[in-house]
Amino acid sequence: xxxxxxxxxxxxxxxxxxxxxxxxxxxxxxxxxxxxxxxxxxxxxxxxxxxxxxxxxxxxxxxxxxxxxxxxxxxxxxxxxxxxxxxxxxxxxxxxxxxxxxxxxxxxxxxxxxxx
Amino acid sequence: xxxxxxxxxxxxxxxxxxxxxxxxxxxxxxxxxxxxxxxxxxxxxxxxxxxxxxxxxxxxxxxxxxxxxxxxxxxxxxxxxxxxxxxxxxxxxxxxxxxxxxxxxxxxxxxxx
Numbered sequence: 001x002x003x004x005x006x007x008x009x010x011x012x013x014x015x016x017x018x019x020x021x022x023x024x025x026x027x028x029x030x031x032x033x034x035x036x037x038x039x040x041x042x043x044x045x046x047x048x049x050x051x052x053x054x055x056x057x058x059x060x061x062x063x064x065x066x067x068x069x070x071x072x073x074x075x076x077x078x079x080x081x082x083x084x085x086x087x088x089x090x091x092x093x094x095x096x097x098x099x100x101x102x103x104x105x106x107x108x109x110x111x112x113x114x115x116x
Numbered sequence: 117x118x119x120x121x122x123x124x125x126x127x128x129x130x131x132x133x134x135x136x137x138x139x140x141x142x143x144x145x146x147x148x149x150x151x152x153x154x155x156x157x158x159x160x161x162x163x164x165x166x167x168x169x170x171x172x173x174x175x176x177x178x179x180x181x182x183x184x185x186x187x188x189x190x191x192x193x194x195x196x197x198x199x200x201x202x203x204x205x206x207x208x209x210x211x212x213x214x215x216x217x218x219x220x221x222x223x224x225x226x227x228x229x
Contacts, residue, residue, distance in 0.1 A: 004159075043160075043205075043219040056216070090159050104150065104209075105217065107159030 003027040004108035006091050012114045013081065021076040021111050023091030032074040033105060034066060035090040043090065049074065050096045081115045088112055118143045120208050120220035128226045133196055137223045139189040139206030147209040151180050151191045154203045154222070163191070163204075196227045 003026040013019050025032065034046040048056035049068040063085075065077040074091055088110045095103035120141045129135050141149070148167045152160035164173040164180040166189070172181050177200075179192045193200055206220040 042221045045217075048216075088157065092159075104162055104165055107161070109159050110157065112157060 025093035
């Protein structure tokens with residue numbers, strides 16, 4: 001679909017499980033984003049990494065832990081989640097902002113997460 | 117407070133008809149405004165991007181307008197097709213060191229035969 005891939009596409013987990021979501025971008029970008037999209041609600045920004053440094057953490061509970069080992073990969077580690085965490089988790093990438101340029105985000109297909 | 121509002125919340129139109137979706141925003145400092153199309157359960161796909169100095173941008177049957185003075189934008193879809201059924205999201209980008217975007221709630225469009 002795009003140059004941003006996400007795995008797995010679907011995940012069902014219990015509240016005591018530990019799992020990780022993976023995102024990989026093949027666009028040469030250096031900023032990566034995690035979003036949460038719950039049913040009938042706008043996308044919510046969770047984390048932003050720019051040049052491999054976390055630049056934004058939008059008051060996300062500690063049961064979500066991001067990791068950005070390099071500019072092409074982004075992980076979201078999940079542990080002791082709640083049923084209300086069930087949602088579509090989207091990854092995106094862009095170039096870090098440079099003066100005068102629009103560096104739009106390209107989205108992956110998302111991981112549909114269900115917490116039982 | 118940075119905010120993006122959209123109307124209508126949902127819309128049903130007949131195949132072949134035109135429609136217009138609205139977006140109002142209060143985002144500062146403003147960088148650019150984008151319209152995305154999101155199919156159910158998929159990631160959003162960019163349709164148009166407009167900066168402060170642009171007041172219209174077309175992409176095939178999609179035409180977006182921007183009035184930076186009133187902070188309003190519209191997305192006009194002509195000759196709708198069944199495949200246009202999706203959520204259309206207005207996204208406004210603020211001027212920061214990374215691409216800080218504020219998403220609107222989206223308009224759910226259903227095109228019926």
